[in-house]
Amino acid sequence: MIIAEKKPIEEIIEEIKDFQRILILGCNECVTVCEAGGKKEVEILASALRMYFINKGNEKKIDEKTLERQCDHEYLEEIRENIDDYDAIVSLACGVGVQFAAEKYLTTPLVPGVNTVCLGANEDRGLWTERCQACGSCVLAKTGGICPVSRCAKRVLNGPCGGSTNGKCELGKDVDCAWQLIIDRLRALGKLDDYEKVAPIKDWSTDRAGGPRTVTREDVKI
């Protein structure tokens, strides 16, 4: 899923201080699961902001709503009826949701309430770690199911590099060497022979370097 992190409340205050009627808009999907922008976080942020502004002698109307998703037309349409009741929206969705809402409601300022961090997994309670950078041409079949693009700082495809020490990356001892993980997994799979095969030059045109990416599916278009 998409991993996001709450923005510091001070930063949000700074962005919205000049608006009077504000909607805090959550998203029920990724950001709910990583506890950054779901219904609970919407309630907490809205309550905190209401109190902050009352305290400052500048009471504001701050409402709450959480949509099923903010990256789909149909759900974003749910706020169309009330959009003019607000001077600004603080969206707690990922950057995708914020932008999609901004495109839809041209004249309403959109403020992001979270920092979108990566595509990752919930490794442990309170710990989310990156697993994929959406490179657009997945090599996991060749690398024992471990991604050298997102988990190797240098993105080397025939690793490890010379900095790998005792299974750790030269970035620091808290960072696993992705290539050590790959070798360990290939060994567990009995496919260590695969490690000897030199990976061809990767097609990076599907990665971000090729500009913004699009998926067009004629088969699902109506």
Added chain:
Amino acid sequence: MRLKCPTDFRIIRLPCTGKVDIIHILRSFEKGADGVFVVGCMEGDCHFDQGNFRARKKVEQAAKILDQIGVGGERVRMYNLSAGEGPLFAEYAIEMDKLIRELGPSPLKIAKNKKANAA
């Protein structure tokens, strides 16, 4: 057992302090509370294993938010005791009551009153 206990706080009963969420604490302040204290079982004795640890985390987070918005994180506290310790409950209530009296009314109330008086 009859115990002397401050009367100006409201007890909200929960099945376990693990049920306490940050929003419950914040809403109490929004609704006019001057302080909130959460009383859970002894750490390590939670019937649901980690409920009181969760509560402590929630209380800490709520305190942080209250600090950030100028209400004051010291107005929320977590206490632990075992179910049989009625006198200790009373003691904690007295302690909290004293603390809040020292701190005075919530700044939120003061701001609201100021606005009402100005109107």
